Amino acid sequence: MMAALWALVRRDLTLAARIGGGAELGLVFFLILVAIMPFALGPDQVLLGRLAPAVLWLAALLATLLGLDRLFQADEDEGALDQFMLADMPLELVVLAKALAHWLATGLPLSLAAPLFGLMLNFEPAEAGPLVATLLVGTPALTLIGAIGAALTVSLRRGGLLLSVLVMPLAVPVLIFGVAAAGAATSGGRGFAEPFAILLALTLVMLVVAPVAAAAALRSVRE
Amino acid sequence: MLRFFASLANPTRFAGLADRLLPWLAGATALAFAAGLYMALVIAPADYQQGESVRIMYIHVPAAWLALGCWTAMSVAALGTLVWRHPLADVAQQAAAPVGAAFTAVCLLTGSLWGRPAWGTWWVWDARLTSVLVLFLMYLGVMALWRAIDDPGRAARAVAILTLVGFVNVPIVKFSVEWWFTLHQGASLTISGSAIDPAMLRPLLVMALGYLLLFVTLLLMRMRTELMRRRLRRMALVAASGLAAGTI
Numbered sequence: 001m002m003a004a005l006w007a008l009v010r011r012d013l014t015l016a017a018r019i020g021g022g023a024e025l026g027l028v029f030f031l032i033l034v035a036i037m038p039f040a041l042g043p044d045q046v047l048l049g050r051l052a053p054a055v056l057w058l059a060a061l062l063a064t065l066l067g068l069d070r071l072f073q074a075d076e077d078e079g080a081l082d083q084f085m086l087a088d089m090p091l092e093l094v095v096l097a098k099a100l101a102h103w104l105a106t107g108l109p110l111s112l113a114a115p116l117f118g119l120m121l122n123f124e125p126a127e128a129g130p131l132v133a134t135l136l137v138g139t140p141a142l143t144l145i146g147a148i149g150a151a152l153t154v155s156l157r158r159g160g161l162l163l164s165v166l167v168m169p170l171a172v173p174v175l176i177f178g179v180a181a182a183g184a185a186t187s188g189g190r191g192f193a194e195p196f197a198i199l200l201a202l203t204l205v206m207l208v209v210a211p212v213a214a215a216a217a218l219r220s221v222r223e
Numbered sequence: 224m225l226r227f228f229a230s231l232a233n234p235t236r237f238a239g240l241a242d243r244l245l246p247w248l249a250g251a252t253a254l255a256f257a258a259g260l261y262m263a264l265v266i267a268p269a270d271y272q273q274g275e276s277v278r279i280m281y282i283h284v285p286a287a288w289l290a291l292g293c294w295t296a297m298s299v300a301a302l303g304t305l306v307w308r309h310p311l312a313d314v315a316q317q318a319a320a321p322v323g324a325a326f327t328a329v330c331l332l333t334g335s336l337w338g339r340p341a342w343g344t345w346w347v348w349d350a351r352l353t354s355v356l357v358l359f360l361m362y363l364g365v366m367a368l369w370r371a372i373d374d375p376g377r378a379a380r381a382v383a384i385l386t387l388v389g390f391v392n393v394p395i396v397k398f399s400v401e402w403w404f405t406l407h408q409g410a411s412l413t414i415s416g417s418a419i420d421p422a423m424l425r426p427l428l429v430m431a432l433g434y435l436l437l438f439v440t441l442l443l444m445r446m447r448t449e450l451m452r453r454r455l456r457r458m459a460l461v462a463a464s465g466l467a468a469g470t471i
Contacts, residue, residue: 148388152368152381162371166385169360172353173395202395213388216305220380 004089005097012101015074023105026067030110033059034117049122053131053182056114056121060107060135061142061175065167067106068146069153069160071098072218076154085222091215099140099147099210107139130192131182134199138178141203144210145170151217174202232310234450241443248440255433262426279337281426285434286330290358291393293323293438297365298390301383311446313379314453316386317369318445322438324362330355354396361389375453 016023037055038048048055075081084094114135115128123131149167153159180195231237263281270277297319303312334352335345346352365382372378 148384152385153371155377156371159371162367165360165367166364169357169364169396170388170392172357173392209388209391213384217381217384220384221377 001089001093004087005093008094008097009101009104012098013105016101016105023109026063026106027109027113029066030059030063030113031117033062034120037121045122049124052118052121052123054179056118056123056131057135057138057175057179057182059117060110060114060139061171063110064106064139064142065146065164065171066160068102068143068150068167069163071102071147071150072154073150073159081154081218085219091218092211095147095151095211095214095218096207099143102147103140103143107143108136111135111139134178134182134196137196137203138174138199141174141199141206142171144203144206145174147214148210148217151214154218155221174199177202228309234310234454237311238447238450241447245440245443245447248436248443252433252436252440255429255436259426259429259433262429267423267426268420273341276337276340277423279333280423281430283330283333283337284427285431286326286333287355288431289434289438290323290327290330290355292435293319293326294358294362294386294390294393297323297386301386301390304379304383305387313375313383314446314449315442316379316382317375318442318449320362320365320369320382322441322445324359324366326434326438327355327359327362331359354393357396358393361392365389375456 034055037051037059041047041051072081075084085091087094111132114131115123115125118128118131119125146163146167148170149163150159152166153163156162177195177199181192181199184191184195231240259281264278267278267281269275297316300312300316300319303309304316331352334355338347339345365385368382368385369378372381
């Protein structure tokens with residue numbers, strides 16, 4: 001079963017890396033979101049530096065969500081989803097594998113690139129460690145929550161907008177604790193542990209809830 | 224009790240029961256609101272600090288209770304859809320969502336109107352306000368999902384899953400936003416006792432009863448309408464397929 005799991009992860013990563021996969025697009029979108037912020041907020045260095053963790057987190061949320069609407073849809077279109085349902089592997093594990101592959105292709109590069117793009121927002125490189133840590137711990141929760149939305153909207157032709165409407169309210173706690181932890185770390189380092197622990201807890205809860213809910217949603221479409 | 228719910232699986236029996244109950248419920252709602260509004264707007268004393276604006280409370284607080292209660296009811300209905308496959312559960316859930324969204328909107332709007340004289344601002348990003356706003360957005364999401372999937376059965380199961388996930392999320396949202404600076408007061412009325420003067424508590428409870436009756440009345444009306452709409456849809460489908468079979 002683990003072999004099948006890794007095969008699925010490898011397949012999705014390969015698909016994401018090849019032409020039409022669009023893995024690099026998430027990173028480009030992230031960069032564009034960061035780049036338009038100074039146009040809206042003004043080039044005030046002090047203001048940008050203070051808002052940098054929030055802006056980076058917001059950009060990470062949007063970049064994760066907007067790539068998610070095809071998470072199951074491509075498999076649905078080509079019939080692979082039917083094969084997953086017939087296979088011995090529980091559908092919950094399929095969801096988990098696909099979410100993992102999506103995170104490896106989007107969330108991971110995004111978290112690692114955040115300090116680099118943060119430089120453009122007057123973000124201190126010395127404080128990059130805590131920021132990357134919050135993103136690394138928090139973005140899996142965003143992907144998993146998004147997987148529920150992607151499963152609910154799998155049969156819809158234009159599910160992208162609906163997906164965002166469904167998922168954004170659910171992502172609010174992750175955003176609050178992610179920004180709280182990242183912000184606490186940049187402004188002196190006190191009060192970091194508590195929101196960071198809760199962020200970790202949210203990711204762990206979603207690791208349990210999301211595969212079950214998304215698999216139930218995928219099955220419900222087929223009945 | 225279980226047998227009673229099972230017997231309601233027959234739509235005709237349910238419609239008959241709804242027909243018989245609705246006039247009484249509507250009358251009781253009107254009575255409760257008439258009495259409650261009179262007690263709240265005329266008899267109840269003005270607050271020694273807030274003056275007359277405290278009367279917004281009698282509209283605002285029961286709406287907030289019902290906004291939360293409606294999502295709980297929808298979650299129970301969602302379990303009914305997914306676990307017991309009760310045919311009325313998804314009808315109830317579909318009927319409840321706009322009503323709950325309306326109560327949440329009333330709660331937000333009256334809260335904003337009350338916030339202006341009491342706090343000096345229409346809106347703050349305070350814990351309670353934000354979590355109710357998130358609840359409102361989740362109601363809108365549920366309604367959007369109902370409208371996005373054309374097959375009622377499939378839509379019902381998708382919405383049921385979303386409702387249950389949302390139910391898990393409600394306490395998380397509540398506790399996460401409590402980290403923020405809070406202007407909204409805590410609950411004055413708990414199971415163990417009340418911090419409200421009886422002169423203000425009595426109108427509040429009568430208004431809450433009115434809201435609850437209004438919710439049940441609207442829910443039954445909307446469920447009856449939805450059942451008729453589905454029957455019409457099915458008849459149209461049957462007629463269309465019969466027509467197609469006849470021509471071929």
